[in-house]
Amino acid sequence: MGKEFSITPRDVPRVETKYRRIVTPLPHPDSVATLEKLRRFEPISMRGQPPVVWDKAEDIFVYDKYGNQWLDWSCGVLVTNAGHGPLEIRQAIIDQVNSGLLHNYCFASEERALLAESLASLAPEPLKKVFLLTTGSEATECALKLARAHGIKVGGKKKIGLLGYERGFHGRTLGAQQAGGMAGQKSWIVNEDAAIIQAPFPDGYWQTDTSFDTFLHALKAKGLEPENVAGVMLETYQGVGPDFAPVEYIRAVADFCKQHNAVLIFDEVQAGFGRTGKFWAFEHYGVVPDLICCGKGISSSLPLSAVIGRPEVMDQFPPGSMTSTHTGNPVCCAAALASVKKIVRENLTANAARLEKPLLEGLKKIQAKHPEVIGHVTARGLVGGMQIVKRGKKEPDHDLAHAIVERCFWKGLLFFAPVGAWGQTVKVAPPLTIPRDALEEGLAVLEEVTGEAVAAMSST
Numbered sequence: 001m002g003k004e005f006s007i008t009p010r011d012v013p014r015v016e017t018k019y020r021r022i023v024t025p026l027p028h029p030d031s032v033a034t035l036e037k038l039r040r041f042e043p044i045s046m047r048g049q050p051p052v053v054w055d056k057a058e059d060i061f062v063y064d065k066y067g068n069q070w071l072d073w074s075c076g077v078l079v080t081n082a083g084h085g086p087l088e089i090r091q092a093i094i095d096q097v098n099s100g101l102l103h104n105y106c107f108a109s110e111e112r113a114l115l116a117e118s119l120a121s122l123a124p125e126p127l128k129k130v131f132l133l134t135t136g137s138e139a140t141e142c143a144l145k146l147a148r149a150h151g152i153k154v155g156g157k158k159k160i161g162l163l164g165y166e167r168g169f170h171g172r173t174l175g176a177q178q179a180g181g182m183a184g185q186k187s188w189i190v191n192e193d194a195a196i197i198q199a200p201f202p203d204g205y206w207q208t209d210t211s212f213d214t215f216l217h218a219l220k221a222k223g224l225e226p227e228n229v230a231g232v233m234l235e236t237y238q239g240v241g242p243d244f245a246p247v248e249y250i251r252a253v254a255d256f257c258k259q260h261n262a263v264l265i266f267d268e269v270q271a272g273f274g275r276t277g278k279f280w281a282f283e284h285y286g287v288v289p290d291l292i293c294c295g296k297g298i299s300s301s302l303p304l305s306a307v308i309g310r311p312e313v314m315d316q317f318p319p320g321s322m323t324s325t326h327t328g329n330p331v332c333c334a335a336a337l338a339s340v341k342k343i344v345r346e347n348l349t350a351n352a353a354r355l356e357k358p359l360l361e362g363l364k365k366i367q368a369k370h371p372e373v374i375g376h377v378t379a380r381g382l383v384g385g386m387q388i389v390k391r392g393k394k395e396p397d398h399d400l401a402h403a404i405v406e407r408c409f410w411k412g413l414l415f416f417a418p419v420g421a422w423g424q425t426v427k428v429a430p431p432l433t434i435p436r437d438a439l440e441e442g443l444a445v446l447e448e449v450t451g452e453a454v455a456a457m458s459s460t
Contacts, residue, residue, distance in 0.1 A: 002423065003402050005409075007035045007051045012410040019060070019438045020412030020445075021069040027051040028066040048417045050409040057084035060434050062414055070414035071442055075429045077416055078270040078383070081297035082342045083433040089301055092338035096331045104330060106320075112328035115337050119308055122279060122340070124288050129314035131307045132328035136269035136295035137171025139305040142322070143233065143291045144175045146309070147263035149316050151230025154261050161229040162193075163218070165201040167240050167421040170233065170267050170293075179233050182421055197222040201234070203243035205376040205387070206421075210245070212252035226256070231263035236271040236281035239427075240420035241378045241385050250285040257290070263313055264289040269305065270383075273297035274343050274432055277353030277381030284380070300339040304332040348432035352381035355439055359384050359428065362443035366450050373400060373454055384428040386450075387420065391458075396424035403453040404446075413445045 009029045015022040027035065031053040039047060055065045060083060062070045072084065082089065096102075101109065116130040123130075133139050144162060151159035164170070164179035171177070181198035199218035202210035219226060232253055237244045257264040266289040271281035275297060278284060282292075290313055295305030303326075307314070326332075343349065360379035363386055367374040375389035388401040401418035404426050408415055419425050426446075430439065 002048065003398065004047045005049070005051050005402075005406055005417075007032055007039075010410070015412045017412075017441065019069075019071045019441050021067065022410070022412045023067045026068070026410055027053065028064060028068070030066065031064065050406065050414065050417070052409070052414065059083040059086065060431050060438060068412070070409075070412050071430075071438060071445075072414045073428050073430045073442055074414050074416040075431050077296070078275065078429045079296045080300045081273045081275060081432045082300040082339045082348065083431040085301070086338075086342060086433075088342050089299075089335050089338045092334040093302070093331055096334035099330075101330045103326070105325060106323050106327060109328065109330050109333070111330040111333035111337070115328065115333040118337060118340055119306055122344075123292060123308045124280075126310050127288070127290075127292060127308050129309055129311050131314065131322070132333070133295075133305045133307070133324050134303050134326050134329075134332075135171070136267075136293065136305050137173040137176045138324065139269065139293040139295055139307050140170040140176045140179065140233070140265075140267055141173055142307050143263075143265045143267075143293050143309075144179060144231065145322075146291060146307070146313055146316065147231025147233070147265060150263050150313050151228075151261075153316065155227065155230075158228050159230050160195050161224045162196045163215075163224075163229060163232045164196065164198050165234050165238070166198045167201055167203075167206070167238060168198070168233075168235055169239050170235070171269075194222075195224070197224060201238055201243065202245045202249050203238060203241060204246075205243070210249060212249055212256075215249075215253065215256070226260050229257075229260055229262045231265055232257055233265040233267060235267045235269075236284075237276065237380065237383070239270055240425055241376070241387070242271075242276075242380055242383045243378060244284060244380060247285050251287055254287040254289075263291060265291045265293065267293045269293055269295040270297075273340070274349035274352055275381055275383050275429075277349060277356055279343075279349050281380075297343075298339065299332060299336040300342075302329075302332040302335045304329070304336050343432070346433075349381075351434075352432050355434070355436060356381050358436060358439060359443070362440070362447070363428070366443075366447045369447070370450060370454055373397065374450075379428070382428075382430055382432055382434065385420075385425045386428075388418070388424050388426065396420070396422035398423040400453060400457050401426050403457060404450055407449040407453055408445060411445050411449060413442050413449075
């Protein structure tokens with residue numbers, strides 16, 4: 001994984017449909033200077049996306065300066081749940097900027113109070129405390145700290161064990177990477193915490209044993225006693241798929257946490273705010289965690305995240321000791337309030353639920369045409385994925401996944417680069433405002449391109 005997309009302009013066929021327009025070589029020759037400048041001044045790690053220089057983005061579309069329009073299935077990496085730049089969000093940001101309050105540290109603001117109240121009202125009982133932060137990684141790091149502090153408080157200094165999941169992703173900061181088990185991330189960690197372990201994630205494809213026994217075996221294999229577990233953190237769905245665990249498995253995890261006084265943490269950073277056809281993705285399991293980590297779709301725009309949780313877990317630290325420089329930035333809060341209101345008012349969660357069936361059926365149709373290279377497809381609400389494997393083998397194929405994403409880019413359908421533990425997943429994540437005919441057009445492009453990519457790879 002980690003391939004770059006070429007920034008050499010390429011002649012591609014003209015596209016002109018209701019939702020897509022490609023009228024120039026890609027990338028446009030005049031945009032290459034910007035791409036080269038970024039390569040000169042940014043680290044190599046930033047080079048991983050299809051080479052479009054965004055000029056503007058509106059609702060379900062991304063535009064460059066040169067007349068090209070993409071149907072966006074990246075959603076700015078699952079951020080723009082309410083669509084790109086809807087008028088309500090832009091106006092809320094403008095009004096807040098014009099109010100004169102752009103930053104206030106931890107001093108009180110009406111904007112922060114309103115957003116905390118709104119998020120608490122949307123969370124189930126007893127999750128009524130809200131800590132606003134900036135990024136998803138900051139939220140997951142905070143949750144890990146809260147879990148350990150709670151563990152020590154109720155069980156002493158040995159109760160610091162944290163359990164995450166193989167192929168999990170919780171961000172790129174140290175604790176978040178250790179809690180996750182994403183392939184390749186471990187090479188970043190130079191002081192691995194022996195009390196943070198991973199269990200197999202019961203996705204039913206890569207991990208075929210979906211019983212709760214795998215959880216208990218992971219504890220035993222690492223020598224971690226159940227009574228010393230401070231917390232369990234998992235993505236509500238693993239982003240590699242999206243993959244949900246069996247309901248009975250998650251309920252067993254919740255029972256384990258209650259029995260051993262461990263904090264149950266659902267990472268909803270990419271799953272929340274209507275993405276899966278329910279406002280919170282953990283509603284699919286019928287359980288309530290102790291902490292929710294959220295971000296991305298919370299604002300559909302500006303950097304903001306939150307930890308929402310039980311008061312007895314959230315209120316462990318004295319005044320001034322759990323804060324953040326940009327906590328609840330008033331401009332970000334204004335954007336989030338407008339975004340959440342739009343998602344609720346227009347019932348975008350229901351639109352995601354309605355479109356789950358055609359999305360899943362479309363992906364399964366593509367898989368049926370290429371079962372030798374599409375190992376696994378899933379969809380829930382408006383997030384879906386095709387996991388690409390080497391022909392006839394259960395081995396990830398990043399090269400073919402990369403080729404599919406690149407060819408879709410040439411035809412006006414925009415994905416982010418392949419994701420997953422091995423970069424094998426073509427991830428579908430349009431804004432929740434997408435109409436059905438736009439979804440169907442995108443699926444038709446994906447079907448056509450997958451056939452072309454498979455044929456091209458077979459001939460090499």
